[in-house]
Amino acid sequence: MPYVPHTEAEVREMLAAIGVDSIEALFAAIKPTLRPKSFDLPPAKSEMAVTEHLERLAGRNAAGLVSFLGAGVYDHHIPSAVDAIVSRGEFATAYTPYQPEASQGTLQAIFEYQTAVTRLTGLPYANASVYDGGSALFEAMMMAVRATRRTRFVVSESVSPIYRIMLASYTSNLNLTFVTVPHASGATDVEALKAAIDTETAAVIVQNPNFFGAVGDFSELFAHAHGVKALGIVSVNPVMQSVLKTPGEMGADICVAEGQGLGLPMSFGGPYLGVMCASKELVRQMPGRMVGRTVDTKGRTGYVLTLQAREQHIRRQKATSNICSNQALCALRALVHLCLLGEEGLTRTAGLCIERAHYAAKRLTALPGVRLLSEAPFAHEFAVLLPKSAFEVIDKLTAQGYVPGFPLGRYYKGLENGLLVAVTEKRSLQDIGVMAELIGGAL
């Protein structure tokens, strides 16, 4: 039997040591009335047969399309060394580092990850990760509820609609109030957000670049929120954060990010990485694990899980969150990715995406009847309005091997002609040129 090593003789010896005569005797506590009514599963298959089956299924996915899809998930190059390092069994087959003396590798890596993401975002504290960018935003909200003892949130409609649905779902029994402030033709409407903040507001939530790709500065917005003791929460893109103004520089209190762009494959939606950073005042409100540096009995540097009194295994229902398993190996991927690219490599990646996105915007807006949704500056992603349904154009192009972008009408009524185009360093100028020509032909 695969993965079960006991020979028949060994099973007999073990049963004898226990003092029973059969394995079934060990299950006597499960009475006949509780036994399965059915257990109808396929018979075992060899490793080769299962692998071939999965290869066939993988072959029925069009992963090879020339894609300009983004909407929060981006197709960046992943250096080979990332996989080589994270697939080491010492990392991949370890548990949560509850025994620090036997887990210094994982612990130091998390410490370095915390350092890397705080440097990217400009906020001083980070946790060891949560599930994804959306659940990170929910946890940030809950931090704001605890810190302010308020329950009203002002949210820009230009925050990812996927995340906003997650927030609404998670909080449906929590008596929280959301005020959603419409976007201004794709730009985040700072003045309207300011007007919506009142003395009952726990936090204002924005995204940068926002879902439409527009880049903003929220320094004034956060200062305004602080004026009524509300917090500023921003969701960012960690790759673009190598060049964009940081949440720290803007005075944000909590910053979250989907870390997928940092060396994680798109993998049909996960596993991803929820990045969370916060100001010093909020560090004890953080959910999940955090690693701190300390010394051992001989005075040597070492790392431990710290401030655990916040966590569910100590505090139970009074914990800051229920999270236990996080995305540790994904955080390791992100760290290794950041180390391999380094300051120069990540800045180049961001710069290349921005440059090519601007080239793509130029090519698309040169087509008759195509214009940018917003005049706001953008980075690696932008929205255009087509003279016809974006759904139809996308449908036509996928048949030709290209996915030109995401249909904004999927989540925004009235933007059925809106196409959200993301450009990463993996899309060449030629890819962009062909895509523009195909769109021209489809209009």
Added chain:
Amino acid sequence: MTTPTVFATSRPGREGVWPEAPKKPASEYIDQSLLRAKPAGLPSLSELDVVRHFTELSRKNFGVDGNFYPLGSCTMKYNPKFMERVASLPGFAGLHPVLPQLQGAGRLCQGALEVMHETERMLCEITGMAGFTLHPMAGAHGELTGAMIIAAYHKDKGRKRTKVLCPDSAHGTNPASAALAGFEVVNIASKDGMVDPEALRAAMSEDVAALMMTCPNTLGLFEEHLPEIVKICHEVDALLYYDGANLNAILGKMRVGDAGFDVVHLNLHKTFGTPHGGGGPGAGPVGVAERLTPFLPISRVIKLEDGLFSLDYDYPKSIGYVAPFYGNFGVLLKAFAYILRLGREGLVRVSENAVLAANYLRARIGQFLEVPYDRICMHEFVCTAAKLTEEDGVRALDIAKALLERGVHAPTIYFPLIVKECLMIEPTETENKETLDAFVDTLSDIVSLAEADPTSATEAPRNLPVTRLDETAAARNMVLTDDL
């Protein structure tokens, strides 16, 4: 041996994996006022610098590949290597998650949708539940999803149910998840290691939304009053939640749906062999009984009449989105491959051998360490060092550290909270008898030495990269990054 951080060894100008440079800087496209004032300060290292650094760090870790890891409630079984390969097939790893949301584009990812559909179907058969969602991204996330479904069910019935009951032996995530979903948590005291039906009956009322149970419980014991517990809950239509952390004990022996549970989460990174990754990513699919299927998160995968698979969002009673897309798909793939590989017989053998190994260790370890509930256990058991602590001042923590010194990962210690100085041992089905025997000998030796020389026992581990660490100083100083 201290390893300097990547930030300390950085040498600005040293080239790693750099893409080509853009022709113009970002400031040509975006106004300087919207850009960061200073570089982030990421490290500059060569590729070999990076590989050496992380290889060195990896050597400071215990993992299942290198060490016996009998960590109770964590099911640290061997993680078959072929699963990594199937999850990294480009046809899966390179797949953008919004593809099936494009018009008619379900045709672009039939293989991935089939994986999800078949995984759901097999998990339904394994557990006896009517429907599954694969979206929850970890066990606790599954608990939260389950608690949200329970809330939606009662709300739909027009009832106000404010309380969730948790036994005092429950994992900490149970009460934390119920609280996060908006419930008040009420603890139920155990009696003789089991949920006490009398205590349950006393706590039961029309305010109770659900009871969260772990079965076998965290002492490794099968809850012998289960049928009565189900009856007490269902009399007032309080739902029964099954914490699947301990499912490795009962594959093919009991299906939680048949037994009367209404909601269950599974930890694919425990029972279904996907690696723990140093704390994640996991996957925590949630199964429900028929009457709860309308409340499952969206999207759901459906099989159309023409045999094609599609995503369906049209469930007006659904709790909504718990994940941005469809869960930790890369992890689901591995579990799917694991189930196919083992098949029906293989899965039954998993539990049989996990329970065999646990009882073998219980019988042998019970000869020199007290096993407070010394009877046939399921996949794990709890022993206590309370006598050693009382007589020699040697604690469960010291035994744990002594095991680390000898190359064995420690059992779970100080959990469940209802046993003093406890060590919770779960060997899993994948460890051979030599390893189990060596573990017994090592533990026996540690206990004997602890009695002979208690002071020495408190000094372990002496041969690892660090000795015991000052956790109080860590919490006080809060040095959480290289910049603090």
